[in-house]
Amino acid sequence: MQDVKKKLLTAVEKMPAFPKSVHQVLKLASDINCPQKELVEVIKRDPVFTLKILRLVNSAYFGLAREITSINHASVYLGLNTLKNVALGLAAVGAIPKANVAGLDMGAFWLHSLAVATATRMLGSMLGVSRDEAADYFAAGLLHDIGKVVFALYMPVEFQQALARAAEDNSPLHEAEAESLGATHADIGALLAEKWNLPGPLRNAIERHHDVGEGGRSQLVDCVFAANQISKKLAFGAAGDFSSTPLPPGVEARFALDLEGLIKEMPTLDEEVEHARIFIKLGEAS
Amino acid sequence: MRFRFRGTRGSLPAPGPDTVRYGGNTTCIEVRSDAGGLLVLDAGTGIRELGLDEARRMPIDCHVFISHTHWDHIQGLPFFVPLFVPGNRITIYGPPDPLTMTGIEAVLTKQMEYPHFPVRAAELLADIDYETLRDGQVVDLGFATVSNMLMNHPAMDFGFKVACDGKTLFFTGDHEPFYNIYEPGDEDYADYGKIVDERNRAITEFLRGVDAFIIDAQYTEEEYATRRGWGHSTFERALALAEEAGVGRVYLTHHETTRTDAEVDAILDRLKREWADRRVRFDMAREGETVEV
Ligand SMILES: [Zn+2]
Ligand SMILES: [Zn+2]
Numbered sequence: 001m002q003d004v005k006k007k008l009l010t011a012v013e014k015m016p017a018f019p020k021s022v023h024q025v026l027k028l029a030s031d032i033n034c035p036q037k038e039l040v041e042v043i044k045r046d047p048v049f050t051l052k053i054l055r056l057v058n059s060a061y062f063g064l065a066r067e068i069t070s071i072n073h074a075s076v077y078l079g080l081n082t083l084k085n086v087a088l089g090l091a092a093v094g095a096i097p098k099a100n101v102a103g104l105d106m107g108a109f110w111l112h113s114l115a116v117a118t119a120t121r122m123l124g125s126m127l128g129v130s131r132d133e134a135a136d137y138f139a140a141g142l143l144h145d146i147g148k149v150v151f152a153l154y155m156p157v158e159f160q161q162a163l164a165r166a167a168e169d170n171s172p173l174h175e176a177e178a179e180s181l182g183a184t185h186a187d188i189g190a191l192l193a194e195k196w197n198l199p200g201p202l203r204n205a206i207e208r209h210h211d212v213g214e215g216g217r218s219q220l221v222d223c224v225f226a227a228n229q230i231s232k233k234l235a236f237g238a239a240g241d242f243s244s245t246p247l248p249p250g251v252e253a254r255f256a257l258d259l260e261g262l263i264k265e266m267p268t269l270d271e272e273v274e275h276a277r278i279f280i281k282l283g284e285a286s
Numbered sequence: 287m288r289f290r291f292r293g294t295r296g297s298l299p300a301p302g303p304d305t306v307r308y309g310g311n312t313t314c315i316e317v318r319s320d321a322g323g324l325l326v327l328d329a330g331t332g333i334r335e336l337g338l339d340e341a342r343r344m345p346i347d348c349h350v351f352i353s354h355t356h357w358d359h360i361q362g363l364p365f366f367v368p369l370f371v372p373g374n375r376i377t378i379y380g381p382p383d384p385l386t387m388t389g390i391e392a393v394l395t396k397q398m399e400y401p402h403f404p405v406r407a408a409e410l411l412a413d414i415d416y417e418t419l420r421d422g423q424v425v426d427l428g429f430a431t432v433s434n435m436l437m438n439h440p441a442m443d444f445g446f447k448v449a450c451d452g453k454t455l456f457f458t459g460d461h462e463p464f465y466n467i468y469e470p471g472d473e474d475y476a477d478y479g480k481i482v483d484e485r486n487r488a489i490t491e492f493l494r495g496v497d498a499f500i501i502d503a504q505y506t507e508e509e510y511a512t513r514r515g516w517g518h519s520t521f522e523r524a525l526a527l528a529e530e531a532g533v534g535r536v537y538l539t540h541h542e543t544t545r546t547d548a549e550v551d552a553i554l555d556r557l558k559r560e561w562a563d564r565r566v567r568f569d570m571a572r573e574g575e576t577v578e579v
Contacts, residue, residue, distance in 0.1 A: 081440030
């Protein structure tokens with residue numbers, strides 16, 4: 001057991017740092033009175049994010065007459081609203097590598113993560129969370145499976161085994177992981193969240209997204225759990241397995257709906273995911 | 287060249303007894319060359335009546351330039367009758383939507399989707415072309431040229447300069463003067479300020495000496511104090527810009543939705559007094575009024 005923990009920690013140590021700007025942009029962008037100066041400052045402090053934004057606003061999609069050379073320049077030229085929407089879209093896809101690794105199709109992984117993020121935010125709104133909190137719900141959904149990326153990058157042999165086993169038995173991936181790796185992607189995701197200093201509730205949601213028990217203990221965890229099942233049921237992308245689980249009684253009670261009922265309450269999910277998906281393309285556009 | 291205000295109201299139509307003189311329809315300006323060539327600036331609700339007039343002389347050839355795709359500048363388009371009649375040739379120009387990576391064709395298809403409108407854009411029978419504009423592009427229509435410049439608004443928003451029959455007209459679309467988001471003393475104040483000045487100067491130069499200048503002047507200075515960043519200018523700032531650029535005649539438009547005729551009159555009186563000695567001739571835009579440039 002000590003051995004497993006050590007291996008996991010070594011893998012987590014290898015992951016790049018989490019762009020702090022992502023979290024801040026998600027927070028700022030959900031504020032209707034978002035101060036332009038603050039947004040501009042957050043972007044400027046992150047050179048990678050800055051580069052991505054400049055690459056995007058200089059792409060053919062914007063059709064600008066001259067090259068935008070700095071974030072100040074982009075801010076004056078495009079204004080707060082356009083810049084905010086660009087940043088928001090890019091922030092969501094900024095955190096994770098793009099190339100396929102160890103059997104994980106990153107395009108499909110991304111789509112699944114975005115769908116869960118979007119659905120988690122929608123569920124949170126249904127339960128009346130504030131706009132500010134809604135951004136945290138989005139982030140929790142977006143990062144819930146981040147542990148799979150750590151496995152795929154740094155424990156690829158064992159992770160391939162787990163993927164193969166889950167596919168063969170049509171069983172949940174986290175069970176196969178526990179057998180092959182001695183831990184699940186939720187476990188290692190939580191370790192990564194700790195390294196990244198993510199807020200407690202976010203870390204908790206990553207750790208427990210397959211382990212809600214009867215449900216009803218944490219609203220955020222219940223939302224991520226339900227969003228994950230919804231996305232799997234609707235086959236938005238893929239992240240290693242397709243088995244969806246019915247909602248436990250505590251989760252059903254929270255929404256007063258079962259899985260099917262919840263899906264009916266979210267007719268715009270498709271469209272919202274599609275909108276988020278565009279940013280995968282934008283992030284890749286050069 | 288002559289032009290006619292078909293809609294002068296900002297943000298939302300404002301029908302009723304208090305807006306009959308300055309008008310309740312949202313932005314639309316009909317521009318016609320001496321030889322009869324027709325181009326239209328923005329397609330707010332004012333374009334509906336233009337469409338009814340045009341329906342009497344179909345088939346028509348017409349060029350519609352959309353400054354930006356906020357509702358008040360596009361909402362009349364699905365009610366522009368010539369779009370429904372075969373034989374008419376209509377070209378729609380406007381900015382891209384970089385966030386959904388679509389072009390100006392979305393201006394009709396989106397607002398005519400099933401839940402919003404009973405007819406789909408695909409069912410329109412006129413010969414319709416779309417041309418998504420790049421910043422700084424010049425379009426040659428034969429009877430006129432239309433060049434554009436990106437303005438400051440919470441959307442991609444083009445100001446248009448029309449050159450026709452030896453005269454020029456500039457229309458801002460919606461526009462707020464660029465301003466510095468930093469305070470004196472902030473590290474980036476100077477750098478940001480430099481870019482702001484550059485952009486404001488580029489606009490002044492672009493419209494230098496135009497014969498007619500139609501400009502967004504939605505707010506008074508008092509109103510603007512709490513509406514900075516909303517994307518609109520004030521009467522005073524609009525006039526100052528016009529004076530600096532040495533334009534021929536200014537038409538203040540995009541009237542605030544809640545502004546009554548009496549209130550517009552009062553503002554005009556005040557401005558005429560306060561700006562009596564200045565080098566700028568101006569008037570309020572009135573729906574239905576035709577101006578020979
Ligand atoms: Zn407007
Ligand atoms: Zn507007």
